[in-house]
Amino acid sequence: MNIKRFFLSRISVISFIALLLGAVVAASVIPQEFLATPGEMAAWHQAPPGLAPWAARLGLHHLYTTPWFALVLLLTLVSLVLSSIEQCRLAFRRTFEVPAPGGGEGNSPLSEPDLTARLRRHGYLPVARGGGMLRFVKHPWGYWGNVLLHGGMVVVIASSLLIALTQKRGSLTLFEGELHLPADPWNSEENGLLAGSFVLPEPVRLDRVTPHFRPNHRISRIVSELSFLPPGDRPRRLSVEVNAMASHRGVTIYQSTDVGHAFNVEFTDPSGRREVFRLPINHPESLEEAGYNDFRFPWLPVKLQAKYLVDAERKSLRSRTPLLTIRMMEGENEAGRATLRPGESAALDMYRVRLDSVQRWTTLIFVELTGMPGVFAGFFMVVLGTLLAYCTPPRELVATAHGRGYLLRWRAAKFAEFYQEERSRLLAVLAGEGEG
Amino acid sequence: MNRMFAAYVGVHWVAVVIYVVATIVNVAGLVFRRERAERASYLILAAGWLVHSGVLAWWWGVTGHGPYLARTEVLSSDAWIALTVFLIFQRLYPRVRPASVIVFPAVFLMIALGLFFDVQIRSLPPTFTGIWLVLHIAFYKIALGTILIALACSVFYILKRRTALPWLGRLPELPSLDLHAYRFAGFGFIFWAIAMLAGSIWAYKSWGRFWGWDPVESWSLVTWILFGIQLHLRRFFRWSGERAAWFYLLCFVFSLVALFYTSHLNTSIHMEYFR
Numbered sequence: 001m002n003i004k005r006f007f008l009s010r011i012s013v014i015s016f017i018a019l020l021l022g023a024v025v026a027a028s029v030i031p032q033e034f035l036a037t038p039g040e041m042a043a044w045h046q047a048p049p050g051l052a053p054w055a056a057r058l059g060l061h062h063l064y065t066t067p068w069f070a071l072v073l074l075l076t077l078v079s080l081v082l083s084s085i086e087q088c089r090l091a092f093r094r095t096f097e098v099p100a101p102g103g104g105e106g107n108s109p110l111s112e113p114d115l116t117a118r119l120r121r122h123g124y125l126p127v128a129r130g131g132g133m134l135r136f137v138k139h140p141w142g143y144w145g146n147v148l149l150h151g152g153m154v155v156v157i158a159s160s161l162l163i164a165l166t167q168k169r170g171s172l173t174l175f176e177g178e179l180h181l182p183a184d185p186w187n188s189e190e191n192g193l194l195a196g197s198f199v200l201p202e203p204v205r206l207d208r209v210t211p212h213f214r215p216n217h218r219i220s221r222i223v224s225e226l227s228f229l230p231p232g233d234r235p236r237r238l239s240v241e242v243n244a245m246a247s248h249r250g251v252t253i254y255q256s257t258d259v260g261h262a263f264n265v266e267f268t269d270p271s272g273r274r275e276v277f278r279l280p281i282n283h284p285e286s287l288e289e290a291g292y293n294d295f296r297f298p299w300l301p302v303k304l305q306a307k308y309l310v311d312a313e314r315k316s317l318r319s320r321t322p323l324l325t326i327r328m329m330e331g332e333n334e335a336g337r338a339t340l341r342p343g344e345s346a347a348l349d350m351y352r353v354r355l356d357s358v359q360r361w362t363t364l365i366f367v368e369l370t371g372m373p374g375v376f377a378g379f380f381m382v383v384l385g386t387l388l389a390y391c392t393p394p395r396e397l398v399a400t401a402h403g404r405g406y407l408l409r410w411r412a413a414k415f416a417e418f419y420q421e422e423r424s425r426l427l428a429v430l431a432g433e434g435e436g
Numbered sequence: 437m438n439r440m441f442a443a444y445v446g447v448h449w450v451a452v453v454i455y456v457v458a459t460i461v462n463v464a465g466l467v468f469r470r471e472r473a474e475r476a477s478y479l480i481l482a483a484g485w486l487v488h489s490g491v492l493a494w495w496w497g498v499t500g501h502g503p504y505l506a507r508t509e510v511l512s513s514d515a516w517i518a519l520t521v522f523l524i525f526q527r528l529y530p531r532v533r534p535a536s537v538i539v540f541p542a543v544f545l546m547i548a549l550g551l552f553f554d555v556q557i558r559s560l561p562p563t564f565t566g567i568w569l570v571l572h573i574a575f576y577k578i579a580l581g582t583i584l585i586a587l588a589c590s591v592f593y594i595l596k597r598r599t600a601l602p603w604l605g606r607l608p609e610l611p612s613l614d615l616h617a618y619r620f621a622g623f624g625f626i627f628w629a630i631a632m633l634a635g636s637i638w639a640y641k642s643w644g645r646f647w648g649w650d651p652v653e654s655w656s657l658v659t660w661i662l663f664g665i666q667l668h669l670r671r672f673f674r675w676s677g678e679r680a681a682w683f684y685l686l687c688f689v690f691s692l693v694a695l696f697y698t699s700h701l702n703t704s705i706h707m708e709y710f711r
Binding site: 013017032214220242243257372375418 | 529559561615618630632636644649650651657664668
C-alpha cells in the first residue's frame with residue numbers, strides 16, 4: 001500500500017515528469033551518438049574540458065539507452081498505470097455515484113418526468129438515483145478525460161518500448177536491374193535490443209526508379225518499382241514512393257528522397273590493368289546545376305571528385321546522355337580531368353577512362369516492427385482525453401425530493417465560472433419560469 | 437516575377453499598416469475607456485484581415501503550396517491563424533477581448549518580421565506533402581493563437597497584482613483572469629498534442645519512424661511536458677494566481693523556442709523547409 005501511495009503521490013508524479021523533462025533537455029543539448037556526426041562528437045569531446053568525461057560516465061551521449069533513463073521511464077510507467085487505474089475508479093464513481101445529501105440553491109415544483117425532460121433538453125442526462133435524490137450530469141464523459149489521458153500515455157510508452165526493443169530497420173542503396181540477396185549487407189542497420197539481425201525474406205531487385213519533376217525542375221515524386229523474387233515462385237512486384245509505402249511479408253518499404261545516377265567507369269592503368277568503378281551521385285537540383293560526390297577506392301591512390309549534368313545538352317531531365325566530369329586530386333592539386341558521355345573514353349592523368357554505362361539508383365528503407373497501432377491509438381487516447389477533460393467539463397445537478405417538488409444543487413467539475421449563466425438559466429427553467 | 441514579389445511584400449505592408457492602426461485605436465479604446473473606439477478597432481482589424489487573407493490566398497495559388505515553406509510565408513500564416521483563433525475565441529469568451537493588447541501587436545510584428553526575409557517561391561521537397569503534414573502545421577499555429585491569449589491573461593494578472601495602472605481596472609477581475617489563463621493554457625496543450633500526433637503520423641508515413649529525437653521534436657515534447665507540468669501543478673498542487681502566471685511565462689518562452697528557433701537548426705529534418 002505504501003508503494004502504491006508512493007507512486008501516486010503528487011510529489012512522485014511531478015518528480016518523474018521533471019526527470020523525463022530534464023533527460024529530454026539534456027539529450028537536446030548534449031550531442032547524441034545516434035544523431036550527431038563523428039565530427040560533431042569529436043568537437044564536443046574537445047570543447048568544454050572536464051564536462052565530457054562526466055557526460056561519458058553518465059551515458060549522456062546515448063541518453064535514451066542508459067539504464068537510468070530506462071529506470072525513470074519504468075517508474076513513470078508504473079506511476080501512470082496505477083494512476084490510470086485510480087482515475088478509472090474515480091471516474092466510475094463520479095459518473096454513477098448517488099450524491100450525498102446537501103443543501104439546495106434552488107427549488108423546483110416540477111414532477112420527476114417534467115424535471116427529467118427539461119434537464120434532458122439542456123443536455124443533462126440522468127445518471128444516478130437513490131435516497132430520494134436524482135443526479136443529472138451534462139457531459140458525463142468529461143469525467144473519463146483524465147482516464148484516457150493517462151491510459152493513452154501508458155499505451156504510447158509501452159508501445160514505444162516494444163518498438164524500441166523489437167524493431168528491425170535497414171537501408172539499402174539499390175541500382176536499377178541489380179539484385180540484393182538476403183545475406184548481402186545493409187548500408188546501415190538499426191535493430192532493437194531483443195531483435196536479431198534483419199534479413200529480408202527474399203531477394204529483391206530494383207526494376208526501375210523514376211523521379212518526377214516540377215516545372216522548375218525540382219523533384220516532386222520518386223517512384224520505385226521493385227520485385228521480390230521468392231525461389232521457385234513468381235516474382236512479387238511492388239511500387240513504392242515517398243509517402244506511399246508498400247508491404248511484403250511483414251516488411252514495410254519506404255522510399256527515401258535519395259536518387260541519382262550511377263556511372264560505371266572503366267579505368268585502365270599504364271600496365272594495362274583494368275578496373276570498373278561505380279560512381280553514384282545524387283540527382284542535381286536542376287538542368288543547369290550539377291550533382292557532386294567524392295570517391296576513394298583502394299585500387300586508386302588518389303581522390304576522385306565527380307560531378308554530372310543530367311543532360312549534356314541541358315534540354316531535358318529525362319535525357320539518356322548525362323555529362324560526367326571526373327577530377328583526379330592529389331592532395332589539393334588537380335592531377336587530371338576528363339569529361340565523358342556514355343560510351344566515350346578520355347585520358348585522366350596516367351589512366352585511360354571510359355564511361356561504360358549509366359544507371360539510376362535510389363535508397364530504400366526496409367522496416368519490420370510491431371507496436372505502431374499501439375503508438376497511434378495511445379496518441380489518439382491522449383488527444384481525446386485532453387479534449388474531454390478541458391473542453392467538456394461535466395456539470396451536475398442534484399435534485400433532492402422536498403415536499404411536492406425538489407431542492408436543486410448545481411456544480412461544475414472544472415471552470416465553474418464559465419458556466420454561471422448556464423446555472424442561472426437552468427435553475428430558472430427548473431423553477432418553472434418559461435417552458436425550458 | 438519581381439513584380440509579383442513586390443506585390444506580395446507591398447500588400448503585406450498594407451495589412452501591417454491597417455493592423456497597426458487597429459492596434460492604436462484598440463489600445464486607446466481600452467486605456468481611455470472608449471467603447472466606440474474599441475468596437476471600431478475590430479472593424480479596422482477586419483479590413484486588415486481581409487487584405488491579409490487575400491494576399492495569402494493569392495500567394496498560395498502562385499506557389500502551388502500552402503503558406504508554410506519560406507520564412508516569410510510561415511510568419512505571415514502564423515499571424516493570420518493566431519488572429520483568426522483570437523477572433524473566434526473572443527466571441528466565445530468575451531472576457532478575453534482585452535488580450536487584443538498583446539495579440540494585435542504580435543500579429544503585425546510577426547508579419548513585419550517575416551518581410552525582412554527574402555521572399556522566395558520554394559518547392560516542397562517530396563516528403564513534405566499529405567494531409568497529416570497540413571494538420572501538423574495548422575495545429576501548431578492554432579496552438580500559438582491560444583497560448584498567446586493565455587499569455588495575455590497571465591501578463592494582465594501579474595500587472596494587475598503588481599501595479600495600479602488605471603486602465604487595468606477595465607480588465608476582468610483577478611480570479612477571472614487566472615481562470616482564463618488556465619483554460620487557454622489547456623487549449624494550447626490540446627492543440628499542441630494534436631500537432632505532435634499529426635506530425636508523428638506524417639513522419640511514420642514518410643520515413644517509417646514516428647519519432648526520431650530530431651531537435652524540433654525534442655523541443656516540442658519539452659514544451660508540451662512543461663505545459664503538462666503547469667496544468668498538473670494547477671490541478672493537483674492548487675497552483676493559481678501569480679505563481680502559475682510566472683510559470684506560464686516560462687512555458688511561453690519554451691514554446692517560442694520550439695516554434696521559431698529549433699526548426700532553423702541544421703541538424704533538424706525541419707530545416708528542409710528553409711533550405
